[in-house]
Structure formats: structure tokens, C-alpha cells
Amino acid sequence: MTDVRPPVPPFTAETAAAKVQAAEDAWNSRDPERVSLAYTPDSAWRNRDEFLTGREEIVAFLTRKWAKEQEYALRKELWAYTGNRISVRFEYEWRDADGQWWRSHGNEQWEFDENGLMRRREASINDLRIAEADRRILGPR
Numbered sequence: 001m002t003d004v005r006p007p008v009p010p011f012t013a014e015t016a017a018a019k020v021q022a023a024e025d026a027w028n029s030r031d032p033e034r035v036s037l038a039y040t041p042d043s044a045w046r047n048r049d050e051f052l053t054g055r056e057e058i059v060a061f062l063t064r065k066w067a068k069e070q071e072y073a074l075r076k077e078l079w080a081y082t083g084n085r086i087s088v089r090f091e092y093e094w095r096d097a098d099g100q101w102w103r104s105h106g107n108e109q110w111e112f113d114e115n116g117l118m119r120r121r122e123a124s125i126n127d128l129r130i131a132e133a134d135r136r137i138l139g140p141r
Contacts, residue, residue, distance in 0.1 A: 005038055008116035009084035016081035019116075020088050024076040028140035032062035040119040047123045069094035069102075073137045079107065086110045093130070093137045101135060103128045 007015035026035045036055040045052040045061075052061055066072055074092035081087070091105040106125035113119045 003037070003115060003117060005116040008114065009112050011081045011083070011086060013078075013081070016086050017078050019086060019112075020076050020078045023088075024074055025140070027074050027076075028072075030066045030072055032059040032066070035062055038118055039121070040113055040117045043117075043119050043121065045121045045123070047121070048125050068096065070097070071095045073139050075137055075141070084112045084114075086112075091137065093135055101130045101132050103130050103135075103137075 007018055011019065023038065026038060029035070036058045039055060039058055042054050043052075043058065045058065047061065050061065052058055069092075072092060072094045074090060076088045076090045079087040079089050087107065087109050089105075089107050091103060093101060093103050095101050104125050104127045106123060108124075109120075109122040110118050111120040
């Protein structure tokens with residue numbers, strides 16, 4: 001049986017925005033297994049300088065990520081869409097083990113299969129050290 005993850009392509013402004021919000025909600029859960037189900041079993045990722053293939057590698061990556069990035073809170077914004085592709089800009093804030101706060105920002109390009117599962121994710125991300133008083137993302141929406 002094939003998993004279907006609505007909305008499915010081709011995207012409209014409304015369905016692309018819904019897809020972006022669903023991704024934000026899932027990532028803010030900080031549940032690697034839940035997040036991995038939005039991707040094809042052989043999904044290909046580039047995240048910064050790491051290259052991953054498949055749900056098992058995605059789960060392992062996200063488990064490491066959220067062990068390091070404590071109190072992670074994310075915001076995503078639809079940037080553009082066409083056919084089966086969506087581009088987003090994002091920011092997230094997190095605290096490291098020493099108590100230092102960070103804001104990470106960047107963009108992602110997503111490509112989906114006909115069932116609405118993401119088969120490709122390209123993410124470019126930069127980190128900025130911030131003071132706790134400068135935080136602007138205070139948990140999930």
C-alpha cells in the first residue's frame with residue numbers, strides 16, 4: 001500500500017502553504033519518526049554539508065540534531081511553488097548544552113512525488129549566536 005500525504009501536487013498557493021505549515025508543525029514536534037513519515041522511503045537530503053538517503057538516515061540525523069539543539073522552535077514561510085516543488089525560508093532558535101542561544105536561518109527546496117511525500121530536500125542554513133533576550137521564536141505556533 002502506498003502512503004499518501006495530502007496535499008499532493010500540483011500545488012496551488014493554498015495547498016503549498018498548507019504543506020509548509022504541516023512541515024513546521026511536524027518539525028516542532030521534535031519527533032524524528034513522525035517527521036520521517038512525510039518523506040519517501042528513499043528520500044534524498046542535503047542538509048548543510050550532510051547528505052542523507054532514506055527514512056532511517058533521516059531519523060538518525062534528526063535524533064542527533066534535536067539532542068544538540070535544545071528547546072528547538074521553528075518557523076517556516078512559503079517562498080515559491082510550482083508543480084511538485086516548494087521553496088521555503090525558515091528560522092529556528094535553539095539552545096546548546098552550554099546555555100548559548102542560536103538563531104538558525106536559511107532556505108529549503110523541496111520536491112514531492114505524486115502522493116505528496118517529499119523525495120528530495122535541499123537545505124542551506126546559517127547560524128547566528130544570540131542573547132536569550134533577543135529571542136523571537138518562543139515555541140511552536
